[in-house]
Amino acid sequence: MNWTNFCAFFGLILVTLVESRVSPNVIDQHVSVFIQKVAPHRDHIKEWAIGMVSDGPSLSADYLSCDVCHPALQLVRPLIKLGVTVEEIAIAISKVCELFDLAPQDDICYETIKGYVVPIVYMLKNKATLTDNDFCGLINKDCGGVNATFTSWKVQVQGNRPKFVERPLLPAGVGRTKILQFTDVHLDLDYMIGKNTQCGYPICCREKNGDPTEERFKAGPYGSNRCGLPFTGMDELFKKAAKDHSDAKYIFLTGDYIHAGVWEYGIESNTRIMKNMTLTLRDAFPNTVIIPMTGNHETDIVNMYAPPEEYREFPLDWVYTVMSEPFKQHMGGADQVATFKRGGFYTVSPENGLRFIILNTNLCYIQNFWLPYDPIDPAGQLKWFSETLEVAEASGENVYIIAHIAPGPSECWPYWSSQYDRVITRYSHIIRMQLFGHSHNEYYTVAFDRDVTDSRKPVSVSHIAPSAIADGGGMAYKVYYVDGERKLDSTWELIDHETYMLNSSESNIQDKPIWYKLFSFSQEFDFKSHRPQEYYDLTLRMIEDPELFEKFRRYYRMNDHDNNFSTCEDHACVSEIICDTVLHNAADRVLCDELSVKVKNFYEGGGKSSSLSLIPSIATSLYLILLCFLL
Numbered sequence: 001m002n003w004t005n006f007c008a009f010f011g012l013i014l015v016t017l018v019e020s021r022v023s024p025n026v027i028d029q030h031v032s033v034f035i036q037k038v039a040p041h042r043d044h045i046k047e048w049a050i051g052m053v054s055d056g057p058s059l060s061a062d063y064l065s066c067d068v069c070h071p072a073l074q075l076v077r078p079l080i081k082l083g084v085t086v087e088e089i090a091i092a093i094s095k096v097c098e099l100f101d102l103a104p105q106d107d108i109c110y111e112t113i114k115g116y117v118v119p120i121v122y123m124l125k126n127k128a129t130l131t132d133n134d135f136c137g138l139i140n141k142d143c144g145g146v147n148a149t150f151t152s153w154k155v156q157v158q159g160n161r162p163k164f165v166e167r168p169l170l171p172a173g174v175g176r177t178k179i180l181q182f183t184d185v186h187l188d189l190d191y192m193i194g195k196n197t198q199c200g201y202p203i204c205c206r207e208k209n210g211d212p213t214e215e216r217f218k219a220g221p222y223g224s225n226r227c228g229l230p231f232t233g234m235d236e237l238f239k240k241a242a243k244d245h246s247d248a249k250y251i252f253l254t255g256d257y258i259h260a261g262v263w264e265y266g267i268e269s270n271t272r273i274m275k276n277m278t279l280t281l282r283d284a285f286p287n288t289v290i291i292p293m294t295g296n297h298e299t300d301i302v303n304m305y306a307p308p309e310e311y312r313e314f315p316l317d318w319v320y321t322v323m324s325e326p327f328k329q330h331m332g333g334a335d336q337v338a339t340f341k342r343g344g345f346y347t348v349s350p351e352n353g354l355r356f357i358i359l360n361t362n363l364c365y366i367q368n369f370w371l372p373y374d375p376i377d378p379a380g381q382l383k384w385f386s387e388t389l390e391v392a393e394a395s396g397e398n399v400y401i402i403a404h405i406a407p408g409p410s411e412c413w414p415y416w417s418s419q420y421d422r423v424i425t426r427y428s429h430i431i432r433m434q435l436f437g438h439s440h441n442e443y444y445t446v447a448f449d450r451d452v453t454d455s456r457k458p459v460s461v462s463h464i465a466p467s468a469i470a471d472g473g474g475m476a477y478k479v480y481y482v483d484g485e486r487k488l489d490s491t492w493e494l495i496d497h498e499t500y501m502l503n504s505s506e507s508n509i510q511d512k513p514i515w516y517k518l519f520s521f522s523q524e525f526d527f528k529s530h531r532p533q534e535y536y537d538l539t540l541r542m543i544e545d546p547e548l549f550e551k552f553r554r555y556y557r558m559n560d561h562d563n564n565f566s567t568c569e570d571h572a573c574v575s576e577i578i579c580d581t582v583l584h585n586a587a588d589r590v591l592c593d594e595l596s597v598k599v600k601n602f603y604e605g606g607g608k609s610s611s612l613s614l615i616p617s618i619a620t621s622l623y624l625i626l627l628c629f630l631l
Helices: 004-014 024-051 066-079 086-099 106-126 132-139 231-244 267-284 317-330 334-343 378-394 414-426 504-510 521-525 532-543 546-556 571-580 590-604 614-630
Strands: 177-182 250-253 289-292 346-351 354-358 398-402 431-436 443-449 457-464 476-482 494-502 515-520
Touching: 024 066, 024 086, 066 132, 086 106, 177 231, 231 267, 231 494, 250 267, 267 289, 267 317, 289 317, 317 334, 334 346, 334 378, 354 378, 378 414, 414 443, 414 457, 431 476, 443 532, 443 571, 457 532, 494 521, 515 521, 521 546, 532 546, 532 571, 532 590, 546 571, 571 590
Parallel strands: 177 250, 250 289, 354 398, 398 431, 431 457
Antiparallel strands: 177 476, 346 354, 443 457, 476 494, 494 515
């Protein structure tokens, strides 16, 4: 949930009034002038802010209008020499938040805003060279005008990708190694069964929310919409997975442990949740290698990942310490644990021929307001990433890349995404899987080799997993089957992947867990392999096959059991998901735009079909069958 970044943005505007004595009237005057400037854009601002209330897929910073960002920053520059206390700043910004009705409840404004005030004050005092163009352009690519040094650096990549050679398909009946992925659990230890799910806050189901007025609004033991995941739900999730998949060799825990009540965040409260979740998972899988990583909800101020050089003032090592403590024996030794505690990334080779590279993509997240402060390869992560892959290539290793936020569609700073894409393209011949979470939806994104002049060559695939929190109809987790049973002959290539889901509403009604396999990707989409070309071919098939697209979209939304699930009614709805499947480099939308034109032409050309349009053809077929029978 990232609606809070709007409040943080207002913090940027007003916290430049640093540490002097200013009368309330002066502060009110400046607030009034600012409100007048942005009032014409109030509807846009409110739509953006309210759209971020629901936890789940984040909205990109494009929704922060340049018409708001630039005038606001230009307004406060003359005020930089003035100052007010942190408390006064928070109160002033809260007035704007309340006036524009940006949060569902007024008390959320102040509690959220006060957390952003201190780091934003610090950034402005210590980065006087940060211009309006730089700040606005880094969190919203459409604003433009960013200092050229911020978009001209390149991560060093050694050598060139070897000439592409198609690998033979895996032998029939090859042994399969099982890997699990849990992501976006969003645990709420204050969730209380039976309490109100419709409380007017972004997160409900607490004792303070009272009892519901209707039975259907009662919080159940397996999770409810508008609520975090209760311990009973998380415990069932891990125990069920452990029972059914006790043979899993590896588990990836891809971030977002904490519930969406971001105004309640703090080191103590977040630590309590992270410890509970990691220890519960470890107890369920005591003999399995578990690989942890961070999400954007783990920090005490949501989304805010300070550069390592600023940990003295804004420490993050507590996050990494709590997260790594139960699993440090799986993380590649003391050096890699130290690397993790510095920047949130590390690497481990759990067995010969296999390497995991764990990245901290929160550093490129456009809702991380530290990004404009340190945009050139934050924490040196991409340099380290490229060097680690170079060693893996020299060692003949197969590589899995795992992180929270996929660097492609929308949510990673496009220039950082382009540099990440360069690294992936160079080493794609040794990269066997990329796994992410964060979006709460399930889909894939194909990467292409842009050095091929005659056509685009799909070279890698990112797999984005659905959330464990029950906001898509139920808890879900992933099972991947890979070629890992042939010792040094193992390619670690993906053979198939499955999604398992609990129907939360039915489970709550019947007071017992109702699990089912949502799908096997190979069976559902007729895959002969899981090579990148197969996924791109599926994207092309979906453009001209509405029924296939709608099947994919149901799984994308984790919503196969809802009879009221609405289909896409126009090409824009279809194009959005089609683009997600090819936008591996957020800075390059050429293929996305080309496919969007194909979608538009197909739907506007009468190609769109529906269940109703099949009725005449069915009737005709029945007529012909009857006619043939009579003849």
